[in-house]
Structure formats: C-alpha cells, structure tokens
Amino acid sequence: MNKTVNQKAWFLVLPVLVLVAFNAIVPLMTVVNYSVQETFGDNVFFWSGISWFEDILKSPRFHDALGRQLFFTFTILLIEVPLGVIIALAMPRKGVWVSVCLVLMAMPLLIPWNVVGAMWNIFALPEIGLMGKALNALGFDYNYTRQPGDAWFTLILMDVWHWTSLVVLLAYAGLVSIPDAYYQAAKIDGASAWSIFRFIQLPKMKRVLTIAILLRFMDSFNIYTEPSVLTGGGPGNSTTLLSIDLVKIALGQFDLGPAAAMSLIYFLVILLMSWIFYTVMTRDEENQ
Amino acid sequence: MQDAVLFSFQWWTEPLGTWMAWTRATAAFFLFIAASIAAMGVWEYYVPGGAPRRGLFAIDTTRGDRLFISLLGSAFIFIAWLFFAGPPLWWPLLICLLWALFVFRYI
Numbered sequence: 001m002n003k004t005v006n007q008k009a010w011f012l013v014l015p016v017l018v019l020v021a022f023n024a025i026v027p028l029m030t031v032v033n034y035s036v037q038e039t040f041g042d043n044v045f046f047w048s049g050i051s052w053f054e055d056i057l058k059s060p061r062f063h064d065a066l067g068r069q070l071f072f073t074f075t076i077l078l079i080e081v082p083l084g085v086i087i088a089l090a091m092p093r094k095g096v097w098v099s100v101c102l103v104l105m106a107m108p109l110l111i112p113w114n115v116v117g118a119m120w121n122i123f124a125l126p127e128i129g130l131m132g133k134a135l136n137a138l139g140f141d142y143n144y145t146r147q148p149g150d151a152w153f154t155l156i157l158m159d160v161w162h163w164t165s166l167v168v169l170l171a172y173a174g175l176v177s178i179p180d181a182y183y184q185a186a187k188i189d190g191a192s193a194w195s196i197f198r199f200i201q202l203p204k205m206k207r208v209l210t211i212a213i214l215l216r217f218m219d220s221f222n223i224y225t226e227p228s229v230l231t232g233g234g235p236g237n238s239t240t241l242l243s244i245d246l247v248k249i250a251l252g253q254f255d256l257g258p259a260a261a262m263s264l265i266y267f268l269v270i271l272l273m274s275w276i277f278y279t280v281m282t283r284d285e286e287n288q
Numbered sequence: 289m290q291d292a293v294l295f296s297f298q299w300w301t302e303p304l305g306t307w308m309a310w311t312r313a314t315a316a317f318f319l320f321i322a323a324s325i326a327a328m329g330v331w332e333y334y335v336p337g338g339a340p341r342r343g344l345f346a347i348d349t350t351r352g353d354r355l356f357i358s359l360l361g362s363a364f365i366f367i368a369w370l371f372f373a374g375p376p377l378w379w380p381l382l383i384c385l386l387w388a389l390f391v392f393r394y395i
Contacts, residue, residue: 047301
C-alpha cells in the first residue's frame with residue numbers, strides 16, 4: 001500500500017513554535033548576548049568576551065552556591081522519593097477514603113509558592129510560630145533566623161511538606177494501574193510483601209517515578225520563591241541557593257553580564273543532569 | 289564611530305542595535321547551531337540512517353541525539369578549559385571537534 005506523503009500537518013505545530021520562540025528561545029539568546037558584553041544601563045553594550053565566564057567559574061561565591069544547591073536537591077530527593085512511595089503504598093485503593101486521601105495530598109500543591117514560604121516563615125518563628133515555639137518549649141535551641149543548621153532544617157522540611165505529595169500522587173497513579181492478576185499470581189506463589197514490592201510494584205512504578213524524580217530534580221534545582229521568602233538566603237549566606245544568588249547579582253547589583261554567564265552555566269548543569277537522569281532511567285526499559 | 293573593517297575584531301564584536309543586544313559573533317554562534325540542525329535534515333534526506341543504534345556508552349542514540357551530545361559535551365569542554373587553564377580557547381575548540389567526531393562515529 002502506498003502511503004500518501006502529506007507534510008502539511010507540520011504547519012499545525014507552528015503556533016507552538018512561535019510561543020516557544022518568544023518565551024524560551026529569544027530570552028535564552030538574549031542571555032547569551034548579555035553574557036559576552038558589559039552594560040552600564042541605557043542599552044549601551046561593550047564587548048567583554050569570555051571574561052564573565054572566567055570570573056564566575058573561578059568565584060568561590062559561585063562554588064559555594066552550587067554546593068549548597070546540590071546538597072539541597074539531593075537531600076530532598078533522598079527524602080521525598082522514598083517517603084512518597086511509602087505513603088502511596090499505604091493509601092487505600094478502594095472506597096470513600098480514596099478521594100479524601102487524594103484531596104488531602106493535592107492540597108499542598110495548590111498553595112502558591114510564595115504563600116508556602118510565608119506560612120513556614122511564620123510557623124517556624126521561635127517567638128510566635130507554632131513549630132518554633134513548640135521546639136523551644138521542648139528544650140531545643142531552635143532559631144532559623146540565626147542558626148544555619150536550623151535554617152536548613154526548616155528549608156528541607158518545607159520542601160518535603162510541599163512536594164512529597166507530587167511523588168505520592170504519581171506513585172499512586174502507577175500503583176493503581178497494576179492489574180489484580182499480578183497480585184493474585186503473587187499470592188498463589190506465596191510471595192512476601194517485600195517481594196511483591198520489589199518485583200511487581202516497583203517495576204510498574206518505574207516510569208512514573210522517573211517522571212517524579214526528573215520533575216523534582218529540575219524544580220528543586222530551580223527553586224527560588226520558597227527559600228527566598230522563608231530565609232532570604234540567610235542567615236548570612238548559608239541558604240543562598242544558586243537562583244537566589246543569581247537574582248542578587250542580576251537584580252540587586254544589576255550586573256547583567258556576570259548574571260547572564262552564571263545563568264548559562266546553571267542552565268548547562270541542569271541540562272546535563274536531566275539528560276543523564278533521563279538516559280540512565282530509560283536505558284533499562286530499552287534493554288527489556 | 290568609525291566603520292569597522294570587514295571581519296576585524298571590531299566588526300565581529302560591535303553592538304548591532306539594542307534589541308536583544310546582538311553582536312555578529314553571537315549571531316554567528318546561533319547561525320552555526322541552526323545550520324547544524326538544518327544540515328542534519330539534509331543529511332537524513334539524502335542518506336537516511338538516523339534510526340537509533342547502540343554505541344560505546346551502551347545507550348541508543350539517533351543522529352540528532354549525537355548532535356545534542358556533541359554540543360552539550362563541547363560546552364562542558366570549554367567550561368572545563370576555562371576553569372583549569374583559561375583563554376585562548378583554540379585548543380578546546382580542537383578537542384570539541386575531535387569529541388564531535390568521536391560521538392558521531394562511536395556513541
């Protein structure tokens with residue numbers, strides 16, 4: 001049978017292409033243009049070559065922010081992914097409680113990010129906040145506005161509270177898609193709960209967990225609003241993540257050149273890591 | 289301002305208006321990437337063979353994937369060179385070309 005060759009359908013993707021061009025490609029190109037020039041405002045530019053890249057790559061400030069960013073991202077991934085899977089496994093599969101659990105789980109995701117930051121900011125204040133005051137009453141010397149360790153604890157707790165439900169919902173979607181026949185077969189074979197998890201549930205959840213890990217990785221690597229409202233990068237610079245540092249350079253100091261160079265390096269790191277994650281996680285699938 | 293001599297340093301680096309802060313050098317960079325993508329299309333049209341294959345890294349890659357890996361790898365080669373050695377960047381450019389050849393041949 002001869003297939004008709006008709007390429008007109010390509011025109012249907014044109015609107016998307018235009019949209020992406022204006023919200024992603026043009027800004028990205030502008031950032032590249034800024035990264036090799038110096039400006040003192042008024043749209044007057046001077047060529048500076050690759051000096052901004054050299055400055056950023058060799059600046060201890062950037063290294064520290066990158067280190068904090070990596071620590072933050074891997075910590076929350078290590079907590080949120082297993083916790084999300086555990087909660088999803090514990091959730092009911094049938095009955096009225098399903099909707100109740102799903103709505104409860106979706107709630108943190110519906111709250112605007114800056115509100116989450118403001119909520120936790122007040123919740124954790126040692127003098128008036130419920131959590132801050134309670135921890136101090138229990139004898140802990142807790143003050144996230146003064147102690148870096150406490151600030152990190154609050155930051156990670158806030159992210160876990162806000163985003164674990166995303167992992168839960170995705171893992172749950174993976175779990176309910178497993179046909180009953182698998183469980184019946186496992187029961188006949190006398191499989192333990194661990195074996196059922198290891199050989200039925202986990203492989204079936206793999207695809208959604210891949211998406212969950214990728215989403216959480218990219219989002220947490222880009223995170224700005226919540227930590228900015230909660231700690232503003234402090235105390236000192238102890239919770240200054242890459243995005244907070246970037247905003248300080250770009251909008252605080254108005255150093256567009258260095259900020260552009262930094263955002264490009266930042267972008268490349270995210271691109272590389274996402275690609276590695278994606279490739280590693282989809283490789284086994286192709287092997288099967 | 290005095291007119292820049294064609295292909296001189298000033299010609300490459302002078303600002304071209306204010307919108308998006310273009311210079312000829314950065315425009316050339318993006319034209320190179322666009323031309324690479326277009327060349328991939330032409331290549332596939334005349335010599336089809338872009339189906340995924342398994343290379344040294346044990347991952348399935350199409351020709352487009354290999355272009356992506358070449359470009360992303362090149363960016364990191366330049367970054368690493370800048371970090372460890374600094375300018376000029378002619379040596380890393382050569383390494384990038386070798387890297388791209390390696391990726392297209394073996395990955």
